[in-house]
Amino acid sequence: MAVALEDLKFTLQEVLDTFKSCLSEHKEVFLEHYVAGWRGLVRFMNCLGSVFSFISKDAVNKIQILVNHLNGENGDHYITVQSMVKYELDSQLVDLTKRGSFPESGCRTLLRLHRALRWLELFLERLRTSTEDSNTSVMCSEAYNESLSQHHAWIIRKAAGTAFWALPGRATFFDVMNVGSPEQVMAVLGDALPLISEVYQVTEDLYAQNNILELP
Numbered sequence: 001m002a003v004a005l006e007d008l009k010f011t012l013q014e015v016l017d018t019f020k021s022c023l024s025e026h027k028e029v030f031l032e033h034y035v036a037g038w039r040g041l042v043r044f045m046n047c048l049g050s051v052f053s054f055i056s057k058d059a060v061n062k063i064q065i066l067v068n069h070l071n072g073e074n075g076d077h078y079i080t081v082q083s084m085v086k087y088e089l090d091s092q093l094v095d096l097t098k099r100g101s102f103p104e105s106g107c108r109t110l111l112r113l114h115r116a117l118r119w120l121e122l123f124l125e126r127l128r129t130s131t132e133d134s135n136t137s138v139m140c141s142e143a144y145n146e147s148l149s150q151h152h153a154w155i156i157r158k159a160a161g162t163a164f165w166a167l168p169g170r171a172t173f174f175d176v177m178n179v180g181s182p183e184q185v186m187a188v189l190g191d192a193l194p195l196i197s198e199v200y201q202v203t204e205d206l207y208a209q210n211n212i213l214e215l216p
């Protein structure tokens, strides 16, 4: 497995810092930082091997859709997730019941990443409380089955389940994170998790209030 440890050393910290900077003091989620967080996670995943490339391609595609909105002529409306939701709903730019004219709306695209963030939260929580003999593939599968899998077709669930078995063991995983000793990894995860959870919850509440948690 080719792992660019030097790149990861700052990338992982960067990812966690990026999620830290996602929330404004008024609990708005900055789309630019949210997307940057995902970019970092994808870089990390790419270092785990080509077996994950079908996952990273989908994530990259969705990240790019959001970046295009941010850089587009209506980019001002995409500064925060809150302003994006308001703008797209007010302007009727979202397919609400079936896929139609707006397959790349910001709302439906971010929803896919938002669901994946729940997987990440559950997976990192398992890693944080794991012991030496815990199995990363099992932790990853459990987190996936409790979250994202409910939104995936059978064929995607099968492919994801197969890819999870290619994950490195816990010790290698921690090495790749390059944070330091297992205790230091646990401490970093302990710092990062509440922030990731808060970003997830703020987004979840916003989508629930606007009744857009099931966008096609």
Ligand SMILES: CCCCCCCC/C=C\CCCCCCCC(=O)N[C@@H](COP(=O)(O)O)[C@H](O)/C=C/CCCCCCCCCCCCC
Residues within 6 Å of the ligand: 012, 041, 042, 044, 045, 048, 052, 054, 055, 056, 058, 059, 112, 113, 115, 116, 119, 124, 140, 144, 148, 156, 160, 167, 216
């Ligand atoms: C501290 C870091 C340690 C953990 C590092 C984790 C790095 C994870 C990086 C990226 C995660 C990938 C996010 C995937 C987003 C998937 C979005 C999605 O659900 N897409 C599906 C629906 O889209 P539409 O068709 O409606 O447009 C799409 O069908 C999915 C296709 C690809 C398969 C997705 C499988 C997701 C598995 C997530 C677990 C990733 C495991 C990585 C292992 C480290």
